[in-house]
Amino acid sequence: MTQKSASQIITANDLLSGEVVYFTKSGAWSLRHADAAIIDQPDHAERSLEEVTRNDASVVGPYLALARVGESQTVAPVHFRDAFRSIGPSNRFIGKQASPA
Amino acid sequence: MYNYTAFDKDFVATRAAQFRGQVQRRIDGSLTEDEFKPLRLMNGLYLLLHAYMLRVAIPYGTLSSRQMVALADIADTWDKGYAHFSTRQNVQFHWPKLQEVPDILDALATVDMHAIQTSGACIRSVTSDHFAGASADEMADPRPTAELVRQWSTDHPEFAFLPRKFKVAVTGSEHDRAVTKFHDIGLRLTQNEAGAPGYEVSVGGGLGRTPMIGRVLRSFLHQAELLPYLEAILQVYNQIGRRDNKYKARIKITLHEHGLEDIRARVEENFALQRSRFDGVDQDILARIESDFKPPAFKSAPITYFEEQLANNPIFRAFTKTNLHPHKNPDYSIVTVSLKAHGATPGDASSVQMRVLAEIAARWSHDELRVSHEQNIILPHVHKNDLPAVHKVLLDAGLATANIGLISDLIACPGMDYCDLATARTTNVAQRIAQKFDALKQEHTIGPIKIKISGCINACGHHHVGHIGILGLEKAGIESYQITLGGDGSQNAAIGKPAGKGFSSDEIVPAIERLIGAYLDVRKDASEDFLSTFHRVGPTPIKAALYPQKGLPK
Numbered sequence: 001m002t003q004k005s006a007s008q009i010i011t012a013n014d015l016l017s018g019e020v021v022y023f024t025k026s027g028a029w030s031l032r033h034a035d036a037a038i039i040d041q042p043d044h045a046e047r048s049l050e051e052v053t054r055n056d057a058s059v060v061g062p063y064l065a066l067a068r069v070g071e072s073q074t075v076a077p078v079h080f081r082d083a084f085r086s087i088g089p090s091n092r093f094i095g096k097q098a099s100p101a
Numbered sequence: 102m103y104n105y106t107a108f109d110k111d112f113v114a115t116r117a118a119q120f121r122g123q124v125q126r127r128i129d130g131s132l133t134e135d136e137f138k139p140l141r142l143m144n145g146l147y148l149l150l151h152a153y154m155l156r157v158a159i160p161y162g163t164l165s166s167r168q169m170v171a172l173a174d175i176a177d178t179w180d181k182g183y184a185h186f187s188t189r190q191n192v193q194f195h196w197p198k199l200q201e202v203p204d205i206l207d208a209l210a211t212v213d214m215h216a217i218q219t220s221g222a223c224i225r226s227v228t229s230d231h232f233a234g235a236s237a238d239e240m241a242d243p244r245p246t247a248e249l250v251r252q253w254s255t256d257h258p259e260f261a262f263l264p265r266k267f268k269v270a271v272t273g274s275e276h277d278r279a280v281t282k283f284h285d286i287g288l289r290l291t292q293n294e295a296g297a298p299g300y301e302v303s304v305g306g307g308l309g310r311t312p313m314i315g316r317v318l319r320s321f322l323h324q325a326e327l328l329p330y331l332e333a334i335l336q337v338y339n340q341i342g343r344r345d346n347k348y349k350a351r352i353k354i355t356l357h358e359h360g361l362e363d364i365r366a367r368v369e370e371n372f373a374l375q376r377s378r379f380d381g382v383d384q385d386i387l388a389r390i391e392s393d394f395k396p397p398a399f400k401s402a403p404i405t406y407f408e409e410q411l412a413n414n415p416i417f418r419a420f421t422k423t424n425l426h427p428h429k430n431p432d433y434s435i436v437t438v439s440l441k442a443h444g445a446t447p448g449d450a451s452s453v454q455m456r457v458l459a460e461i462a463a464r465w466s467h468d469e470l471r472v473s474h475e476q477n478i479i480l481p482h483v484h485k486n487d488l489p490a491v492h493k494v495l496l497d498a499g500l501a502t503a504n505i506g507l508i509s510d511l512i513a514c515p516g517m518d519y520c521d522l523a524t525a526r527t528t529n530v531a532q533r534i535a536q537k538f539d540a541l542k543q544e545h546t547i548g549p550i551k552i553k554i555s556g557c558i559n560a561c562g563h564h565h566v567g568h569i570g571i572l573g574l575e576k577a578g579i580e581s582y583q584i585t586l587g588g589d590g591s592q593n594a595a596i597g598k599p600a601g602k603g604f605s606s607d608e609i610v611p612a613i614e615r616l617i618g619a620y621l622d623v624r625k626d627a628s629e630d631f632l633s634t635f636h637r638v639g640p641t642p643i644k645a646a647l648y649p650q651k652g653l654p655k
Contacts, residue, residue, distance in 0.1 A: 018148055018196075020151060080517075
């Protein structure tokens with residue numbers, strides 16, 4: 001994938017299931033990294049994170065993660081830890097990678 | 102095995118009920134995550150990379166078949182059909198849902214199990230020799246002491262918020278299979294010159310970012326003085342252990358900063374006060390506990406079928422060479438069941454395998470199983486004539502891998518495949534090393550060796566005490582694996598030393614292959630194991646193989 005820019009997304013774990021979730025443009029949470037809302041401005045990202053942290057009790061431990069936007073507008077993780085979070089463990093075919101999209 | 106009293110059952114059931122209320126209050130918003138986190142951690146519930154993780158205590162690694170079946174049921178009902186047996190002799194479920202955890206705790210309570218004190222800055226679940234009460238080389242059974250310590254430390258009001266977590270291990274054998282020298286307190290059962298039973302007490306051992314070997318605080322402590330002495334150590338630590346820096350809060354740092362003599366003087370002064378507070382009730386309790394650990398009724402039967410199979414069945418013979426350990430009763434054996442089939446994740450067992458192990462234990466091992474810190478399952482009392490039948494059932498369940506003590510019997514923490522703290526993956530490295538040496542058919546040629554892999558500096562994979570240790574770190578945005586050499590978790594305790602710069606994920610398995618090749622080149626003969634060779638020749642030939650570009654002498 002050709003890198004277009006390095007931006008940020010908000011990710012967390014769902015309070016009930018513990019599953020990794022991503023904050024979307026509509027203000028909801030998605031299980032898919034590709035659905036994450038890209039935030040290009042660092043100030044905006046910090047403000048959005050503060051707002052989520054303050055107001056959304058349905059998730060635990062929200063944080064900003066670097067993400068890349070490809071030419072086809074696909075959102076992908078930058079750090080390998082976030083890549084693992086987005087698919088599940090590498091030692092077993094379980095977690096997100098085993099769930100229907 | 103220890104049998105829960107009505108008091109124990111009530112305590113565990115009450116805690117499960119309390120946690121149900123706490124979870125409910127978290128879900129309805131009455132508790133914030135900051136308020137809830139210490140409560141869930143007190144009940145062994147973590148939030149890791151992909152999901153919650155529930156760590157269930159298996160005190161000193163001992164399980165009944167009924168308890169193993171209950172764990173399998175939990176894996177099927179509330180998890181993904183498997184469980185992970187850890188390097189602390191506990192078991193972890195990596196996919197529970199928050200609202201279902203109270204149901205899991207209730208299910209555990211019905212079989213006298215819980216998740217209390219498997220996390221937090223408290224005295225953690227006590228560990229011991231996984232061959233306790235069975236091994237031919239044992240001087241005394243450490244389990245009654247371990248159970249006494251468990252009872253004393255459970256919900257101890259004064260030690261619920263220590264400066265940091267605190268781990269106690271007990272052994273009753275000269276051959277230290279419980280890694281006691283790397284625990285906050287290590288107890289070794291011994292006798293004084295008059296033959297009175299007691300303990301050698303070591304303090305301040307530990308792994309993690311500052312590995313240290315425990316130092317002997319008391320070379321002999323009378324058996325009856327154990328709890329007041331432990332109370333004295335913990336009180337001193339609770340008072341002077343650092344709380345300003347979590348990385349300097351373990352008792353090993355307290356001991357290092359104050360010095361052994363200072364700590365000894367403080368403990369002895371406190372011990373003099375504590376002794377009068379213990380009026381002998383603890384020894385009455387110990388006597389009751391000991392009655393629960395009487396040896397099972399061993400049968401007297403010929404071992405002719407065993408001998409026949411040994412002579413005629415090469416697969417069985419190979420299994421007996423690696424997976425058996427001498428039992429106190431010469432007609433019996435201790436069986437180590439490997440959870441390290443080549444390519445498997447160390448410590449993982451499916452619910453089907455767990456039920457098979459429970460059935461074998463019920464039928465052929467006096468209803469007992471053990472979890473070893475090396476992430477295997479032990480059948481402690483199997484009559485030799487039953488070994489062929491046990492082997493056949495294990496074979497059918499994919500549990501008969503004959504590799505105990507060999508290179509593929511490596512241990513690994515869950516690493517970044519699960520753990521929130523990890524800086525790199527481990528299981529994937531473990532799988533690839535095991536597969537590589539299985540493909541090379543070199544395992545038996547290499548002989549006894551311990552590889553231990555941790556996914557971060559916290560060292561849950563005990564890499565510091567691996568003959569070969571592998572520490573997974575992040576370097577410049579990629580996983581990097583640092584090799585340490587010469588570690589030893591036995592009675593000859595030693596901390597491995599870094600070999601040099603780290604290797605990428607792609608490079609680490611070839612690096613281990615070169616390292617092993619160098620060992621095979623320089624060992625005297627097949628009887629000289631890796632660690633002995635390393636001690637004789639030093640690190641130079643190994644480093645030369647690891648870093649050939651440096652041009653070190655071969």
